[in-house]
Amino acid sequence: MIVEEATQSVQETIAVAQTFARLLRRGDIVALYGDLGSGKTQFVKGACKALHAAASVVSPTFVILHRYEGRDSAGKELLIYHVDLYRIQSPNEIYDLGYEEFFGGEGITFVEWADKLGALLPKRRYEVHCAYGEKENDRTIRIELIEE
Amino acid sequence: MIILGIETSCDETSAAVLQDGRLLSNITVVQYVHTKYGGVVPELASRAHQKLIVPIVQEALTKAHIERNEIDAVAAVHGPGLAGALLVGLSFGKALAMALNVPFIGVNHMEAHILSNFIGDRKPKFPYVNLTVSGGHTQLVLVKDFFSFQLLGETVDDAAGEAFDKVAKMLGIGYPGGPLIGKHASGGNPHAVEFPRPYLEKGSMNFSFSGLKTSVLYYLRKSGFDKAKADGKWIADVCASFQAAVVDVLAEKLISAAKTCGVGDIAVVGGVSANAALRRRLESEAQRYRLNLFLPEFEFCTDNGAMVAMAGYEKMKQGIRSSLELTAEPNLQLAS
Numbered sequence: 284m285i286v287e288e289a290t291q292s293v294q295e296t297i298a299v300a301q302t303f304a305r306l307l308r309r310g311d312i313v314a315l316y317g318d319l320g321s322g323k324t325q326f327v328k329g330a331c332k333a334l335h336a337a338a339s340v341v342s343p344t345f346v347i348l349h350r351y352e353g354r355d356s357a358g359k360e361l362l363i364y365h366v367d368l369y370r371i372q373s374p375n376e377i378y379d380l381g382y383e384e385f386f387g388g389e390g391i392t393f394v395e396w397a398d399k400l401g402a403l404l405p406k407r408r409y410e411v412h413c414a415y416g417e418k419e420n421d422r423t424i425r426i427e428l429i430e431e
Numbered sequence: 432m433i434i435l436g437i438e439t440s441c442d443e444t445s446a447a448v449l450q451d452g453r454l455l456s457n458i459t460v461v462q463y464v465h466t467k468y469g470g471v472v473p474e475l476a477s478r479a480h481q482k483l484i485v486p487i488v489q490e491a492l493t494k495a496h497i498e499r500n501e502i503d504a505v506a507a508v509h510g511p512g513l514a515g516a517l518l519v520g521l522s523f524g525k526a527l528a529m530a531l532n533v534p535f536i537g538v539n540h541m542e543a544h545i546l547s548n549f550i551g552d553r554k555p556k557f558p559y560v561n562l563t564v565s566g567g568h569t570q571l572v573l574v575k576d577f578f579s580f581q582l583l584g585e586t587v588d589d590a591a592g593e594a595f596d597k598v599a600k601m602l603g604i605g606y607p608g609g610p611l612i613g614k615h616a617s618g619g620n621p622h623a624v625e626f627p628r629p630y631l632e633k634g635s636m637n638f639s640f641s642g643l644k645t646s647v648l649y650y651l652r653k654s655g656f657d658k659a660k661a662d663g664k665w666i667a668d669v670c671a672s673f674q675a676a677v678v679d680v681l682a683e684k685l686i687s688a689a690k691t692c693g694v695g696d697i698a699v700v701g702g703v704s705a706n707a708a709l710r711r712r713l714e715s716e717a718q719r720y721r722l723n724l725f726l727p728e729f730e731f732c733t734d735n736g737a738m739v740a741m742a743g744y745e746k747m748k749q750g751i752r753s754s755l756e757l758t759a760e761p762n763l764q765l766a767s
C-alpha cells in the first residue's frame with residue numbers, strides 16, 4: 284500500500300491523517316519521517332483525533348513520550364503512544380524509555396524522527412514521510428505499509 | 432523549619448536549603464554535555480544527574496551551614512520531565528527522607544516554577560495571572576492560592592522555548608537556543624523580517640509556535656541560507672525578528688488574560704522569563720496597564736532547587752506529605 288497526498292494547509296494534513304487513522308489496528312506502529320516543521324506532529328494530531336484521544340496532542344520533544352487514552356472503532360479504550368526521538372542520540376536510549384510497552388503492546392504507537400530507531404524499527408510498520416512542497420503551507424505526505 | 436529541595440527533571444541538577452521560607456543556598460549545575468548535540472539527551476542527562484546529585488546536595492548543605500540531621504523535610508520533583516532524569520532526584524530524595532526519618536514531599540515541577548516568585552521579599556498577591564514559559568511548557572494560569580490553579584490556556588503544539596531551540600538549530604547557532612537567540616538578537620533589527628504572530632482565534636488564551644517555526648524555516652530556504660556562509664548581521668536580524676514575534680504573542684496574551692481575569696498582579700516564570708527582550712516589553716506593558724509585574728531573579732528562571740524547596744515549605748505548612756511510593760510521572764499535569 285502506498286498513498287501519496289499533497290496538502291495545502293495544516294487542516295488538510297490533519298484531514299489526511301484522520302482518514303489514514305481509520306486503518307489502524309491495535310499493535311500498529313506508525314513511523315514518521317521528515318524535517319523540522321514538515322508536519323509530523325500535525326499528522327499525529329489528526330490521527331489521534333480520529334482515535335478519539337481525550338487529551339490535546341502537543342509536541343513531545345521535551346519529555347520524549349506522551350501517552351493518550353483514545354477509543355477504537357468498537358468504542359473500547361485504546362492507549363496511544365506518541366514518541367519523539369528528536370533528542371535521542373543512539374537506539375540504546377530507547378530501551379530506557381520502556382520501549383517494550385509501546386512496541387508490541389495493545390496500543391497504537393506513533394514515532395517521530397523514526398530514522399533514529401535503528402535496529403529497533405519494527406518489521407511491520409506504516410511509514411509516513413512528510414516533506415515540504417513549493418509554497419509555504421504545501422506538504423506532501425507519503426504513507427506506505429511495510430512488511431519485511 | 433528546614434527544607435531541602437531537589438530538582439532533576441531535565442538538564443539541571445539543583446539542590447537548595449530553605450529555612451522558614453528564607454533561602455539559605457541554591458546550587459545548580461547545568462549539564463553542558465548537551466551543547467554539542469543541540470538539545471537535551473535523555474540518557475546523558477540521567478547519567479549526569481547520578482554523578483552530580485550527591486555532591487550538589489552536600490554543597491547546598493555546606494553553603495547553608497546546615498547539618499543533615501537538621502533537615503525537617505525533603506522535597507523533590509516527581510514530574511513532569513524526562514523519566515530517567517526525574518527518577519534520580521526523586522529516588523535520592525525519598526531515600527534521604529527515609530534515612531533521616533523526616534517527611535518526604537513530592538513536588539510538581541509546574542507548581543514549583545510558579546512558586547519561584549515567592550523566593551525573596553516581593554511576592555505576588557492572590558489571585559494573579561502567571562505565564563510559565565520554558566523549553567517544555569507554555570501555560571497561562573490563574574493562581575488562586577499556593578496550590579489552587581486554573582489553567583487558562585497553553586500551547587497547542589510547540590512550547591515557546593522549544594521554538595527558540597529549534598530555530599537556533601536551523602540557524603546553526605547552538606544550544607541552548609533561548610539565551611543564544613537572545614544574544615544574537617540584541618544586535619539585530621526586530622523589524623527586518625515580518626514573521627507571523629500566531630494569536631489563534633480572537634480571545635483565545637492558547638498558544639501555537641509550530642507555524643512560526645515553519646515560517647522561519649521557509650524564510651531561510653527562500654533566502655538561500657547557508658550555515659557556513661551566513662553573515663552575522665543577517666543572523667542577528669532573523670533572531671531579533673523571530674524573538675519579537677514570540678515576545679509580542681506572550682506579552683499580549685498575558686496582558687489580555689490579566690484584563691479578562693480582573694487581576695492586578697502578573698507573573699512570568701520558566702527559562703524563557705530570563706529573556707531580556709521579553710522582560711523589557713513586560714515591564715513597559717505592566718506600567719502602561721498599571722499591573723504589578725513579578726519576574727524571578729535570573730537564577731530562579733531556569734530549573735532550580737529553591738523553587739522546589741519553596742513548594743515543599745508551603746506544602747508542609749498545609750500538612751501535605753507524600754508517600755514513599757510516589758513514582759515519577761513524565762506527563763504530570765498542573766492540578767486544578
